[in-house]
Amino acid sequence: MQVSQFKDFIAEKVERENKPIQVAIVTKTNPNLKKRKVGGKEDKELTVELINDCCEELNIKCIVIETRNAIITGKDEEKNTLTVFNYDGKDTEHTFIGKDTICVTRAGAVEDEAGLSIISAFQNSGSFMINTRNAMLTCNNKLTSALLFEKFAIPTPRTAFVSNEKNIDDALKLIGNKFPVVMKTLTGTQGIGVVKVDSYESLVSTIQAMWKLGAELLIQEYMGVNFDVRTFVVDNKIFASTKRIQSSFDFRTNTHRGAKAVPYKLNDEEIEIILRASRASKAYLCGVDHIIYNGKIYILEVNGSPGTGADYEGYLYKDLQGPTPGGAISGKQLVKNFVKYTIDRTNWDRQSIVEVGWLETIELDKIGKIRAKLDTGNGALACSMHAEDIKIEGKTVSWKYNGKKYSAPKAGESRVFRANASGDEPSETRVTVKLDMSFNGFTYKDIEFGLDQRPRSGSDVLLNREVIRMFNASVNPNRTFVLSKRLPPIDKD
Secondary structure, X not given: OHHHHHHHHHHHHHHHHOOOOEEEEEEOOOOOOOOEEEOOEEEOOHHHHHHHXXXXXXXXXXXXXXXXXXXXXXXXXXXXXXXXXXXXXXXXXXXXXXXXXEEEEOHHHHOOHHHHHHHHHHHHOOOEEEOOHHHHHHHHOHHHHHHHHHHOOOOOOOEEEEOOHHHHXXXXXXXXXXXXXXXXXXXXXXXXXXXXXXXXXXXXXXXXXXXXXXXXXXXXXXXXXXXXXXXXXEOOEXXXXXXXXXXXXXXXXXXXXXXXXXXXXXXXXXXXXXXXXXXXXXXXXXXEEEEEEOOEEEEEEEEOOOOOOOEEEEEEOOOOOXXXXXXXXXXXXXXXXXXXXHOOHHHOOOOOOEEEEXXXXXXXXXXXXXXXXXXXXXXXXXXXXXXXXXXXXXXXXXXXXXXXXXXXXXXXXXXXXXXXXXXXXXXXXXXXXXXXXXXXXXXXXXXXEEEEOOOOOOOOEEEXXXXXXXXXXXXXXXXXXXXXXXXXXXXXX
16 A cells, blocks of 8 residues: 555656746846847846756746836736736736746845845745745845854854944944955945945045945955855755956956956865855855955855856765866856756755744635644645544535534545554545645645544644645744744644
8 A cells, every 4th residue: 555655646746747847037127237248149147148048958938037127917826826927028928837937036136126026926926936035135135144154153254234423433343443344235246335445534435425325334354365266056055166366456356347267176164164154045046255364264145146157167966975076167057057957846845935833824615724733744645634523425525623514525535554553554544535725825726634533632634744845835843823823722622
């Protein structure tokens, strides 16, 4: 019987994985950004173009959504679909099925409410997010990142937020009270908003000028190095790394500022610290920047929307071994490696879109709201629900719950195998029914429940791993009612 269940599971998984994948790239239109030639075409962002081209080669539908030229025109919560009208010159409407969609978010998309709303819509539809809204906001804010590094004891240059003229002196003390210092806007990419300041007078005047433009600022201790290292991390795996050597006319090491990028091989200590920073950010895709100053590694930032305009050292993985240098690769090859990895659905399971508590409130069709335990140890094909006075009459099942009578067509049987049971026969067989279930704003059709007069405890429903996967969630064993309103405990009979 166990073999039969396994075959059924595999067949279901294969059927799911055979459905076509769509890729949505959410980016921002910037008419002031200088266009570059890419493969004979002009494009506003190299990485977007490379992802799009790679998808085309792999026969995967890819839609670029420019947040200021798109609008959400429809949502179907039952089917978990999202419809977007794209004013891209072709003026076309696209419908995305959440569970079959990869949504790649670029940094510019989180800069305004238009972009955030579209990202949230994809996330709420159950799309596989690269990256989630929260991860992008974390990576996009240099102060948030610095505080995160401090929390997880990740070495980083001393950093202080400057909120008004009165705390400039205190901020300077926090970072060592020594010039030069680096002043940064809280958000910004490609080195924009980063200034090296050589004196107290220059710092005050620069801060005042930036405040007039509405900028939020931090200052950071200056470490005199002539290069940094950008490491491309996917699913907490190192894909590539490049050494960015500053130009003679700019202290910044961004390639957009003229820095030269060459392949770079990481040592074990660098790999360990880089992966710690990646995990802390909770970004599925990120570019981790670090420097080596006086023989010590310092993380500068984690970029949730790394560019790919460089030459890299590519990395390979074999069995359970860590990353191994695999030779020089181009940005184009890096993007191909990234796309091929992410279109494999088995690599989606490690990312949690949402965090849920081990106890949440769900709503079942006709029955109402019920406390449910999210049981990560439950690999049964059906969930479990407390029921009383269970009767089977032909193809119909009737039962009582909290004194009320319900009925539904018989769906099948759920075979329960207990850990202490011997042999291949199930310890118990339960009749099952299919019910519509709502949770976190979504409705899930025809969820199979095995009816069982089980001891009344903190919950009357046990949700299995398959349903948790449908939620695209990670269960926090220390929290309850994270995404739902608390329901009073059940009165035991």
